[in-house]
Amino acid sequence: MKGKDEMKEKLKFIIANCCSIDTSAVDDNAKVNETPNWDSFGHLQIMSCVEQEFGVSFDTRTISALLSYKDILGYLKENT
């Protein structure tokens, strides 16, 4: 349980950091175009940090499909 909570916290921190917003502004419904600064460039930065932090590697199709906090978290749960 701790591992999953840690994953959630880390992911929220990454999103907040890449979008230059406070972590408290990243809730479970955070997504591209709705969370401040989470645009196509912000998305690249998020995916780059997620790759580094969680040791995963995304292809173009996956990067284009994981467009929300929930999508990314679901992917990480299945692939890490």
Place this chain on the structure above:
Amino acid sequence: MERNINIRNYREEDTPAVVGLLSGFYDNVKTEEDWRRLYLDNPAGSAVISLAEETSGKKLIGHYSVIKMEMSVFGEKRFCGKGEGEIFDLPFLIGLLKRGVKIEPSSEKLIRHTMNAALACGLEMVCTNPNDLALKSHIAAGYDSLRQEFSIFVLPLKSRYLSHVLTKKKNLAGTACFISSLVAPLIHFLYSVKVLFFGRTGVCLDPIGSFDSRTDIFAEALGKDKHVIAIDRSAGHLNWRFGKEEYKKYVIRDGGKDIGYAVLHVFINPNGFKEACLVDYLFLPEGWGKFKGTIVKITEEAKKYDSDLLRVNYMHDRKETFGLAGVLKELFFTKRSDKRNITVFLSSQLEDEKEKILDIKNWFFTDLYFEGY
């Protein structure tokens, strides 16, 4: 360290790199032949293609294009296009970011460059359906948002598909197989009763190998309609779009008269099910009342191809097509709401019509807008 990105027009020698870039994303562009068919061998002319290139390594990292097509806009033929294939080599860009290389956002620039080239070619309107990631850059580059919501209507034709649908519902996961084995025959029984008592019509489907002057009469009738915006459905365009064997083409007949056409796409979907999707249909103005009879016949065709499901994506009821969604519900199709961004870029020639063009009710939408690219 900083890397510059150069935006420029496509050149013939870029072809292998372009195909390499697109094939990582699109299932229908796996070979140069696929790409040439879609982007160059179009009866309306070759696509307007722009590329983003990372200057130091001369590496192709981005692509955007406008595929040319004629459209009828309130009774007049207009030279238009479909924005397509905004693709970036995202793993490569992520690699640069990881190495601390500064890169500039270039998506909006790439789209702007393409739209300027499209305008220079005389295109008057371009519509596209960007994903959420690409939506902002399209709007920033001058597109207007038209609509997002549409409905997916599905008729399960086999219990294994129904079981798959029920498995996705958490509270039914354990009993999905059992429930679907009961529900699927029930749906088929109810459907058969409905068709037996209410669905008997004189409608029949005449399979055709390609579109020709016989189907052009439907396109001409639509093109004359002064209240509608629609893709020009001339035989040349439809044969280009639906040339592959997986597209089953029919002329719809009623009482010995041709009243419309329908195109059924039969394919294996990403979940491994054989899907039949009604991707395009058109009736003469007096033929819309035969939609129900047509769906009954289309269902028979889908079964003939051993399909697991029949799908119809439906945008909205226009005055002329009022009630089609109701017909699908009546025939036990289940409805699910979905979202697809639709955006429109207008040249100055159509600026006066902007308000009417941005009213979704004036558009005749089927999957012809999205299918095959």
